[in-house]
Structure formats: C-alpha cells, structure tokens
Amino acid sequence: MASMFRAASVAFFCVLSFAAAVAQPVKPSASTQGFHSRARLIGGGQQGEHWLAGVEITLDPGFKTYWRNPGDSGLPPRFDWSGSENVAGAEIRWPAPKRHVDAAGVAYVYGKQAVIPILVKPKDPAKPVKLVLALDYGVCNDICIPASANLTLDLGGADSERKAIEAALAKVPLPQPLGAQADLSILSIAPQVGDKPAFAVTVRAPAGTKPALFPEGPENWFVSASHPADGDRFTVTVEEKPKDASGSVPLRLTLVAGDKAIETEVSLDGSGPPR
Known part of the structure; x- marks a missing residue:
C-alpha cells in the first residue's frame, strides 16, 4: 500500500505540472526541447507496405523516461496521431526496458536515448504521408515530471535514420x-x-x-x-x-x-x- 500511495502522490504532482506544461500551445516541428530531454520524429524509409518511423527521446545524464508500463510510478508515453495525413495506422513497437529501483519503488525505464519504432501504414501508398504527433511522456530523476512535444515529419524516400530504427526494432521482445x-x-x-x-x-x-x-x-x-x-x-x-x-x-x-x-x-x- 505504501508504494501505491507514493505512486498516487507522484501521479497527482504530475497532473498538476502537466496542466501548467500544456497551457501554451506549441507549433509542431520535427524536434522539441522538453524538461531535461529532447523529443523528435525520425524516418527510416519504406519497409514493405509500411514506412519506418520512430520517436526518439534523448535524456540529460541521470534522467530516464518510461516504458508502456511504468512500474510502481511514472508516466508511460502517450501518442496522439490524429492530426496526421494519409495515415491508416501507426503501430508502436516497444523495445525492452530496464528495471530501475529507487525510493519510489520499481520502475520500468529507458535511459540516455530511447528510440520507439513506429510502423506507419498509409491510406494511399501513392500519396505523401505526413506524421503529426502530440506526445506526452514522463521524465524522472528524483521525481516524475511530465513533458510534452508537438512533432511533425513528412515521410519521404530518405532513410537517414534507418539504422537507429532497425537497432531499436531488434530490441523489441x-x-x-x-x-x-x-x-x-x-x-x-x-x-x-x-x-x-x-x-x-x-x-x-x-x-x-x-x-x-x-x-x-x-x-x-x-x-x-x-x-x-x-x-x-x-x-x-x-x-x-x-x-x-x-x-x-x-x-x-x-x-x-x-x-x-x-x-x-x-x-x-x-x-x-x-x-
């Protein structure tokens, strides 16, 4: 029960901070600076009927972000692709996390730089694909702080980040x-x-x-x-x-x-x- 109370307290603090963080609308871009972190959308070219993309979160030393299940406390990433164009589906592939133990309990986290691969299926393969993402994620050192990013990326023929996305896909269970x-x-x-x-x-x-x-x-x-x-x-x-x-x-x-x-x-x- 103690760990549940800590998690609830952290979540309450995060909700208050999140409300302040999202008060000011931000124009979407490919990369956004957040709380001790930077988030960006990356592209990796085509793979069969999908486009390869990824959400890259780079963290300051000592900070971490969270897996789809954060563990005892923390905030999992939340993805809103509703503003995207010519996108039939965006399938998230989750690389395996690491186990982190501290005073708040056990958390399931990513550190340093995390790439979360996205398999994007276009509605019409003959037309351009534009990703627009409203991203919410948690950043933690001693306490969890919510961060947000409004990101956009036109998926084209370039695959400059393909190696990073494929390396992340290799870590998916x-x-x-x-x-x-x-x-x-x-x-x-x-x-x-x-x-x-x-x-x-x-x-x-x-x-x-x-x-x-x-x-x-x-x-x-x-x-x-x-x-x-x-x-x-x-x-x-x-x-x-x-x-x-x-x-x-x-x-x-x-x-x-x-x-x-x-x-x-x-x-x-x-x-x-x-x-």
Whole structure:
C-alpha cells in the first residue's frame, strides 16, 4: 500500500505540472526541447507496405523516461496521431526496458536515448504521408515530471535514420509460447500460497546474464515481480485488481536477459492463479 500511495502522490504532482506544461500551445516541428530531454520524429524509409518511423527521446545524464508500463510510478508515453495525413495506422513497437529501483519503488525505464519504432501504414501508398504527433511522456530523476512535444515529419524516400530504427526494432521482445525450448524462455508458472494471489515463474536464461521479468495485467490490475535470488525463479504478485474480476484475464510476461528479450502470454482467472 505504501508504494501505491507514493505512486498516487507522484501521479497527482504530475497532473498538476502537466496542466501548467500544456497551457501554451506549441507549433509542431520535427524536434522539441522538453524538461531535461529532447523529443523528435525520425524516418527510416519504406519497409514493405509500411514506412519506418520512430520517436526518439534523448535524456540529460541521470534522467530516464518510461516504458508502456511504468512500474510502481511514472508516466508511460502517450501518442496522439490524429492530426496526421494519409495515415491508416501507426503501430508502436516497444523495445525492452530496464528495471530501475529507487525510493519510489520499481520502475520500468529507458535511459540516455530511447528510440520507439513506429510502423506507419498509409491510406494511399501513392500519396505523401505526413506524421503529426502530440506526445506526452514522463521524465524522472528524483521525481516524475511530465513533458510534452508537438512533432511533425513528412515521410519521404530518405532513410537517414534507418539504422537507429532497425537497432531499436531488434530490441523489441519476440513473442514466444510458454515452455519453449530456447536459451531464453519462460518455462513454467505455478500458484503460490500467500496473503495475495501470487505465482512462481521459472525461466531459462543464457549463462552469465541476469534476467529481469516485467509482468503486465489488463487495465486496473497491478502486478509486481520480485528480483530472483537464484536467477531462474521470479515471484509475480497480484497487488491490486478489480473487486468484480472473474473469468479469464490475460497476463503478459516480458523476459529480458542481456541483449535478448521475449514475451509470453498466459492467463489468470478472477482470483489470480495462473492457467
């Protein structure tokens, strides 16, 4: 509960700061300076029926930003592409995050420079594509501060940032079934007895690496993962869930070790045990 209170306090502070930050409209550009950070849209040319693009966030030393699930506290990036032209879809691909522990709890973060790849599908492949993005993201050192950027980019034939986007795509976790026979794998899950619904997750990771597990439940479910003492077993705990939860509930487990990352989908029933 203490971590929940800290997260709520941080979120309240961030909401107040965000209101002040967005009070002044900003003309869109390819790059915007934010709080201890700079955000920009980058392009990487065509790949099949999609255009490659990316949101690049460069952070001052000591600062970090957040993954799609920020962990105990923080703000995940939010993307509004509604002002774009000739865009049928903008698919976000999330590179694997890092686990950061501080007084506010455990956060799932990116540091230094993060590139979040975007696969852009045009409505009409024969016409130009213009990306217009209203981006909200969190920047954190000791506390979380919201930042925003209004960005625009015309996607053309140039692919000057293709290598950066492809490098980020290589860090996106690969889908993998439970029990897969691979050097990085989530092998099994089993219920544990305790005050809260919890289960043990046994993994396999390459020798010499320190695996990290990032659990994600659906909206209004809060789950955490312990850092393993023996290196191959995590405890995932359902910290909070809707009171009326029932039936099958999806749970995504992202496992990262060294430069490899996979994600495995499992199910919970309303009371928490996996199946």
